[in-house]
Amino acid sequence: MSISKRITLFSTGFLFLLLVLVNGSIYFLFQQFSTNAELERMQAQLQTIAESAQGSQSDLWLTSYGTGDGMLRVIREDGSSTLTVTKEPDLRLIPAEYSNRESGEVISYQEQSYSLNRFPIIWVDGSIVSLELIHPLTTLESTLSTLRIVLMIASVLIIIPAYFAGRALGRIILMPVQTLINTMQGIRGSGSFQKIDIKPDAKDELAQMSHTFNEMMELLEENYDKQQRFVSDASHELRTPLTVIESYASLLKRWGMKKPDLLEEAVDAIYDESQRMKGLTKQMLALATGEPDxxxxxxxxxxxxxxxxxxxxxxxxxxxxxxxxxxxxxxxxxxxxxxxxxxxxxxxxxxxxxxxxxxxxxxxxxxxxxxxxxxxxxxxxxxxxxxxxxxxxxxxxxxxxxxxxxxxxxxxxxxxxxxxxxxxxxxxxxxxxxxxxxxxxxxxxxxxxxxxxxxxxxxx
Structure with missing residues (x-):
């Protein structure tokens, strides 16, 4: 996988995880806030009903209380229901539970969420009962469903441009790297030393990499020139002593055995030239290593x-x-x-x-x-x-x-x-x-x- 694709996938994936965390946090906080607000509203409504009930000498008025899709009932201490007011018969199947204190919670019944609030009151016969109000959270669930859709659409609208932006960013970031690759391929193909064009105002790490590459090319070119100079110097400097040695060797081959003085002269000359070649070779090798003597x-x-x-x-x-x-x-x-x-x-x-x-x-x-x-x-x-x-x-x-x-x-x-x-x-x-x-x-x-x-x- 190319680095450009890795950058795209990493940036998009990181943004996706960030959106999941942010949107999840938003959704969770909104759900908690809205649920608590709904419970507090229903608790206030139940408290109003309880205050009205305690001032009445009969329970008949409760039967006329409009609960909508919810249910209102009175629960005695033994858990039995004294009075139930509802338009939804299925809600009667919800287990009754006595409580001598105010409470509110969210319950789920038949895949539907309800708010359940309890408030203790003194009943008409003087006993303490628990007034219970159950109300469906249809509006809240509808709002949360809309919020989920909004957050998903917003996430998609962010992820798609972010993906293409990540691709563009990867290309922009890797452009100097691609230029470097093209330059290196050009060097390999042509055998010449090439450099990367760098903008004068570029100061980032990629520009530093390009500067380093150009400096490396200069060093390689300098060493290559030294090697070429070494070959030229060696061929130039060694040619003369080799010519002298060849000349005296040829002379020895023709007359050396017959003329002792010529033999001595030729041997001395060959020896001196070989010594000079030895010194020249030492100088040339020192030059080749970049540290001339x-x-x-x-x-x-x-x-x-x-x-x-x-x-x-x-x-x-x-x-x-x-x-x-x-x-x-x-x-x-x-x-x-x-x-x-x-x-x-x-x-x-x-x-x-x-x-x-x-x-x-x-x-x-x-x-x-x-x-x-x-x-x-x-x-x-x-x-x-x-x-x-x-x-x-x-x-x-x-x-x-x-x-x-x-x-x-x-x-x-x-x-x-x-x-x-x-x-x-x-x-x-x-x-x-x-x-x-x-x-x-x-x-x-x-x-x-x-x-x-x-x-x-x-x-x-």
Missing amino acids: KTVILQQIDLVKSAEDTAKRLRQAYRREIVVTANEKPIYILGDPERIKQLLFIFVENGLKYSDDDIRITLDQKINNVVLSIQDKGIGIPKDDIPNVFERFFRVDKARSRQTGGSGLGLSIAKAIIDAHGAKVDVQSEEGKGTTFRISFPQVNKKQNEKQSGGEKVDE
């Missing part, structure tokens, strides 16, 4: 060596020329080795995708900072798009990105690494001529070298 371990690293190692491996993997130049050797910065390698891989690989010429990595140690430049001679970036290149999923040349497998994630990840190291990035580009990314790292002085030689954890 934002801790970088700062230590003194040689940026020139990191750049040369990166160039060597990508040169081997992509069979492209990557030139590294530095105004000094070594050049030290405080950074996380794995994150710096990841940063170099992203920028160099980005240049390899959008350029067919050589990639140049330049390192310039200055007084207050160290500048890392990655330059390509590719398609370039439109001036209006330069401020957006570090946004997630932004791609300048979408057609070429699809061909090269670009996801628009690399530069956003690189920007997060740059920010984590307290560095700054600048982009210079011209369409058709190429792009240069310049990352400026803080300079490391001697005191910092001594302090950071063991490494220091810093939150991003």
Whole structure:
């Protein structure tokens, strides 16, 4: 049974019980009040008759008393009837009962209600008798019958509209619930995240339920986006080390057994890339759980060596020329080795995708900072798009990105690494001529070298 029907039946049933109680109480009180009033009226009438009888020296006048459909009789102490006045012979069969005090009650005889009143008087012979008056309650029963009909008709006139009102109320109350059901069915059918439209002035519990549902949809959509980002990040970040490993494995397969120096280089490269993949996998899993690892371990690293190692491996993997130049050797910065390698891989690989010429990595140690430049001679970036290149999923040349497998994630990840190291990035580009990314790292002085030689954890 639907909730709407339950609401209708409950409200109608509750109203029916309430009407039964109210109408029953009204009927009972009216019956008691009317019956007591009738008994009091007949008792007053009997008292008048008794007063007239006590002032008379004969009982003949009682025979002329008009009782209508009732009966008047005199009952002695032994229960015998001395005098009976009635037009209804059947009433004589009602048992006579002597009483030495005033009383009044309602009796039922032959399915008819009568009022029975008694009043003690001194009879003409000096004995004390009970004067009894029996009168049918025809008018009262007719009135009560009319009242019953009126109450029943009123109840029906109330119950029928209440039933339809209960149905309408159930529909109104459950409208947000039905909207919720339709929205959930729509979500199941389309696979998209939908929300319920809520009136701005709605403040009731159903509105709160709708707000809660919308918040739940937002949370689910956010978690779904995180999952999608995880898949994209994983595919993007793991592609480069897998390419390097595949390249060196292929090299080992062809020449590794004949050239020991090449064997050692390839094994070292594969080991380093597998370690980097392990770190990337850890980061990706942390991202999938919604708690990404934002801790970088700062230590003194040689940026020139990191750049040369990166160039060597990508040169081997992509069979492209990557030139590294530095105004000094070594050049030290405080950074996380794995994150710096990841940063170099992203920028160099980005240049390899959008350029067919050589990639140049330049390192310039200055007084207050160290500048890392990655330059390509590719398609370039439109001036209006330069401020957006570090946004997630932004791609300048979408057609070429699809061909090269670009996801628009690399530069956003690189920007997060740059920010984590307290560095700054600048982009210079011209369409058709190429792009240069310049990352400026803080300079490391001697005191910092001594302090950071063991490494220091810093939150991003």
